[in-house]
Amino acid sequence: MSEWWSYRLGSFLLFSQRTYGSLVASYNAEVWPLQPVLVTLGLAALVVAARSRSPLHARLVWLLLGGTWCWVAWAFHWRRFAAINWAAEYLAWVFALQGMALLWAGVVRPGLRFQPPSPARSALGVGIVAVALLAWPLVALGLGRPGWQAESFGSFPDPTAIATLGLLMLAPSAPGWLMVIPLAVGALGVAMAWALQAAAA
Amino acid sequence: MPLPSTDRRTLLRHSLMLSVCGMLPAHAQPRRELLPTSLPPSPSRSPLAVAAPLTRPIPSSAEPVPLVGLGSWITFNVGNDRAAREQCADVMQAFFGAGGKLIDCSPMYGSSQDVIGHGLRSRDALARVFSADKVWVSPAARGPAQIDASSSRWGVPRFDLLQVHNLLSWQEHLVTLFAMKAAGRLRYVGISTSEGRRHAELEQIMRSHPLDFVQLTYSLRDRRVEERILPLAQERGIAVIANRPFEQGDLLRTLGRHPLPAWATELQCSSWAQFALKFVISHPAVTCAIPATTRVDHVRENLAVATGRLPDAVARARMAAHTDKLL
Numbered sequence: 371m372s373e374w375w376s377y378r379l380g381s382f383l384l385f386s387q388r389t390y391g392s393l394v395a396s397y398n399a400e401v402w403p404l405q406p407v408l409v410t411l412g413l414a415a416l417v418v419a420a421r422s423r424s425p426l427h428a429r430l431v432w433l434l435l436g437g438t439w440c441w442v443a444w445a446f447h448w449r450r451f452a453a454i455n456w457a458a459e460y461l462a463w464v465f466a467l468q469g470m471a472l473l474w475a476g477v478v479r480p481g482l483r484f485q486p487p488s489p490a491r492s493a494l495g496v497g498i499v500a501v502a503l504l505a506w507p508l509v510a511l512g513l514g515r516p517g518w519q520a521e522s523f524g525s526f527p528d529p530t531a532i533a534t535l536g537l538l539m540l541a542p543s544a545p546g547w548l549m550v551i552p553l554a555v556g557a558l559g560v561a562m563a564w565a566l567q568a569a570a571a
Numbered sequence: 572m573p574l575p576s577t578d579r580r581t582l583l584r585h586s587l588m589l590s591v592c593g594m595l596p597a598h599a600q601p602r603r604e605l606l607p608t609s610l611p612p613s614p615s616r617s618p619l620a621v622a623a624p625l626t627r628p629i630p631s632s633a634e635p636v637p638l639v640g641l642g643s644w645i646t647f648n649v650g651n652d653r654a655a656r657e658q659c660a661d662v663m664q665a666f667f668g669a670g671g672k673l674i675d676c677s678p679m680y681g682s683s684q685d686v687i688g689h690g691l692r693s694r695d696a697l698a699r700v701f702s703a704d705k706v707w708v709s710p711a712a713r714g715p716a717q718i719d720a721s722s723s724r725w726g727v728p729r730f731d732l733l734q735v736h737n738l739l740s741w742q743e744h745l746v747t748l749f750a751m752k753a754a755g756r757l758r759y760v761g762i763s764t765s766e767g768r769r770h771a772e773l774e775q776i777m778r779s780h781p782l783d784f785v786q787l788t789y790s791l792r793d794r795r796v797e798e799r800i801l802p803l804a805q806e807r808g809i810a811v812i813a814n815r816p817f818e819q820g821d822l823l824r825t826l827g828r829h830p831l832p833a834w835a836t837e838l839q840c841s842s843w844a845q846f847a848l849k850f851v852i853s854h855p856a857v858t859c860a861i862p863a864t865t866r867v868d869h870v871r872e873n874l875a876v877a878t879g880r881l882p883d884a885v886a887r888a889r890m891a892a893h894t895d896k897l898l
Contacts, residue, residue: 385649
């Protein structure tokens, strides 16, 4: 289909930066102060993943992670984002699927422990999670948007997906397919942010 | 000497003042041989009223449609943001106040249908709108349910025009739409495409089906339809809706880097927006252009473009050649 080559990234944008920013700000205001609670829990999960070898602690981390994917599926995609993006209903199912997969692999089934195989991989995993938890919310400010438009771990798709990738790197026994959706979500998020910035320029 | 590009808000203010003073030839009759347009009857127009836009007839019915309509792609997809919804409703109110009629939407455009419905209800404009929507679903068996949902979101009992969006499942959807028209549940049937895609297939559909409307991308820069599609529309008696006349603002951003040519004043254009829109609506095959906006001053300026004299074929060629040199 030759016409597919005529599409640009911006061709798939259904909304403006202003509208998306307003939706993010409204969502943040509605769920406040859940954001700092989830980021704090994420930091605790990072400490556990980096230091603890307890199976129980590992299960709690996967419980948190699976739960946040399901929360983002329902609270963000299904209830909010779907208002301006028909594809968000499908994204909600994808996020719920990833959440259930994490719960199944990390909580229901034993053995998904945090045992980084090398210091380098450990440092990379910790670094990625730290970026998702601490640096990602600052992206909005860096782009000149108000603080209420910050996207944080556990409430928004991109930082949740990035933190998941980092934590999966710290668990070498995690099956590779658990990374597929987080990688795709990260790529989609970057593409959407790029297109929104380009359209607003 | 080139003129500086004028701010749209300033331009609107000035054009309204000129209109009030009777200095704009808003009642000037266009050259009939080139432009089958007509001015709507307005015998009791007050001196302070904004001039009504020029119209062109829909070939299949002779019903006049103002040359400038209102698109909703991206601009009206504001979700549940109340302030933004009211702003869109204000744009619609200004649109109708300036004589606009045709509003175009699609179920693909997120919350735009709901926002239009809110605007029509809150601004008491249900009786004034020419409602143009689309069917965009596959499998096509879900088309009737989608159309019902769309009309409910608009708050209209029936649409004036339904188009098959981007040729998706067009064979099946056209059967549905023509059946609706035959049953009196739809006034016009159309098909849409954008940004020059699938023109060969569009041409084949235009030749083989009794369409009332076709919607396509036509702008000062993107003139691909001039060669075959627009002449075919004239030959077959199909009305044309031109989408993306400003290419989502990209065309104006590009042209804005250059000064407006001095001879643009002869065409009653004081901004690139006027220049670009006037070019599109002056093509004799174009029935209506549908620029989208979130700003009241812009929608008024867009409608004002259709109140003045339109460029003839010679002027249009000059406009295109000048633009080609700049882009």
